[in-house]
Amino acid sequence: MxxxxxxxxxxxxxxxxxxxxxxxxxxxxxxxxxxxxxxxxxxxxxxxxxxxxxxxxxxxxxxxxxxxxxxxxxxxxxxxxxxxxxxxxxxxxxxxxxxxxxxxxxxxxxxxxxxxxxxxxxxxxxxxxxxxxxxxxxxxxxxxxxxxxxxxxxxxxxxxxxxxxxxxxxxxxxxxxxxxxxxxxxxxxxxxxxDRPSGERRLDLAGLALSLPGVLLVVTPLVLGHEQGWPGWTFPVMAVGALLLVIFVRVQRRVHDPLLNLDVLRVPGVRSGLVTLALTMIAYGGFLFSTALHLQNGLGDTPLQAALTFTAFGLTFGLGSFHWQRLPKRTHRWLTPVGMVISALACAVVALGFASGGHGGIPVIVALAVWGGAVGAAFSPMLGNSLRNVPPAEAAGASGLLTTTVQLGQVVGVATFGTVFLGLAPGAHAISITLALLAGVMALGAVSAAALARA
Missing domain, CATH: 1.20.1250.20 (MFS general substrate transporter like domains)
Incomplete structure (x- = not known):
């Protein structure tokens, strides 16, 4: 394997x-x-x-x-x-x-x-x-x-x-x-x-000693901070975590057998792909969190009713992820930036639909379906273009970076846009403003995706 x-x-x-x-x-x-x-x-x-x-x-x-x-x-x-x-x-x-x-x-x-x-x-x-x-x-x-x-x-x-x-x-x-x-x-x-032994049995303990507390100190305040109203301890803890991660990056460049081979960042497409992926997951995490709260706390939906609202988004995301290859091959490289633009526009439509104070009716459901299909068609080519030039020897490093970006992106999205949503007066205004900002994040994702398409 x-x-x-x-x-x-x-x-x-x-x-x-x-x-x-x-x-x-x-x-x-x-x-x-x-x-x-x-x-x-x-x-x-x-x-x-x-x-x-x-x-x-x-x-x-x-x-x-x-x-x-x-x-x-x-x-x-x-x-x-x-x-x-x-x-x-x-x-x-x-x-x-x-x-x-x-x-x-x-x-x-x-x-x-x-x-x-x-x-x-x-x-x-x-x-x-x-x-x-x-x-x-x-x-x-x-x-x-x-x-x-x-x-x-x-x-x-x-x-x-x-x-x-x-x-x-x-x-x-x-x-x-x-x-x-x-x-x-x-x-x-x-x-x-x-499994066949790799021949390398050294685990970079110095890197482990820096990366584990570094990520932990960054993630924990992001996960807990918005629920607790960002108490005074959160920002110093994140600063210490960020400092440890900076030191971790410097150490990794000098270690013969590093925990994370940062040479993978020099591979064409990886950096722009990770930026696009991070922005996509930030928008996704912020959308799920803020919209679920609005549906349940603002509109009185049960958890199951709120979940059903996301069904149109989830189904078309899955369909877009599976069937994007049926589109002409010459378009595949540009599916990610175009999909991000369509997603931003659909998100704006959802924001307008919620602005009336209700569920938004059919226009919101249609916009959610379009949004899911567009980001689904964008997501798989994004991963493929990001990893296209990664050699097998650096597969583990790329996998670690990608999966960490996916998870941290969602955490940052929940923390940032959850705070924005909860900080506004409850109701239609709060969800509309939050979704409008998320549309902006996806527009930024379209810019980085254009760089990925040219990589």
Whole structure:
């Protein structure tokens, strides 16, 4: 699994299995949100404990992605993915059986670590086992799962909590992962070839000692700050984290066997691709968070009703991710900037639709569908163009950067635009202003995407 092999049916079966694991991990980013009131009633959890149930997963997940990518390069993607699935599945069971809020918070932190071991391996497999049109198709599947995971989490969470299966309340939100995780673990063992030792067994401990606290100190205030009204500790902590990451980058350039090979940034298309990806995920995270709050708190929707509003966006995103290759090949390079422009315009239409004070009716649903289809058609070519020139030897570094950018982008989007939304007077004005700003972010993404198209 550490060397490129010809694309074959077994490779597609392997990819499907890995993507099932990815979908499971993405569900848990959002699936718990709708279960929080039930958790509070059952466990007597405080507001801060509930916040950590949500944030703990995201913090450990984002913090360990770079490390997970490097460990995969050293010890094998098969071994690391299965280890991640095992940790994720076991802690999902612990979450579902948690007797106290404290036990649930601890389990959620470890569950995020399991996800961080899984996720970078998927992109490494795509880079190493697929080429040409097959790689484009594999990236399309990856993008579709990435797009629909968060929305599906909202929907599934609402269904499970309202169903109250066997009187278990919120617990099936976590327990559903157990049979899926067992199946993924067994299937990967059957369809993935045995890992071959890389010959390098050194882990950059200096880089690890800088990157882990650096990312942790940046991510934690971003995740917790907007909920707590940005208390005084948040900005100094982020500043210390940013300083550690600057030192980390300088150290990585001098280390023979670095945790993150920054030479990948010199590959044509990688830098502009990462900028475009970051702006896209910032907009996506800010959109899901602020719109879900507006629908539930402002318009009185149930969590399930709010999730259904996102269905048009999620479905067309998936369709766009899968079917963009049917467009003329000469247009593929420019799908990302054009898709970002259309997305910005559709977002502006949604903002205008909500400005009336209601749900916006059919125009908002149509605009959400157009927005999802446009960003879906843009996303897969974005990944493909970003990684097109990355050599196999640098696949792990590229995977670590890409998956970390995806996660941090969403975190920054939630923190930044969640703060903007919550800082405005509640109602139509708040969501309209927030979405208008998000349209601006996507317009910036179109500019960086144009640079990517020319790379």
């Amino acid at each position: 550490t060397t490129a092999v010809p694309t074959e049916r077994r490779s597609w079966l392997l990819l499907g299995t890995l993507l099932l694991g990815q979908f499971m991990a993405l569900l848990d980013v959002t699936i718990v949100n709708v279960a929080l009131p039930s958790m509070r009633a059952d466990l007597g959890a405080s507001g801060s404990e509930l916040q950590l149930v949500v944030a703990g997963y995201t913090v450990s997940y984002a913090t360990l992605l770079i490390t997970g990518a490097r460990l995969g390069a050293l010890y094998g993607t098969r071994r690391l993915f299965r280890t991640g699935v095992l940790v994720f599945t076991a802690t999902s069971l612990l979450c579902g059986l948690a007797p106290t809020a404290t036990a649930l918070v601890v389990a959620r932190f470890v569950q995020g670590a399991g996800a961080a071991l899984m996720m970078p391996q998927i992109m490494s497999v795509i880079q190493l086992r697929f080429t040409g049109a097959a790689r484009a198709k594999a990236l399309s599947a990856y993008s579709a799962v990435l797009a629909t995971g968060g929305v599906a989490g909202l929907l599934l969470g609402g269904v499970l909590v309202e169903a109250d299966l066997a009187g278990l309340g919120w617990r099936p939100v976590f327990l559903i992962n157990v049979p899926i995780g067992i199946a993924v673990y067994a299937l990967v063992g059957r369809v993935a070839p045995t």
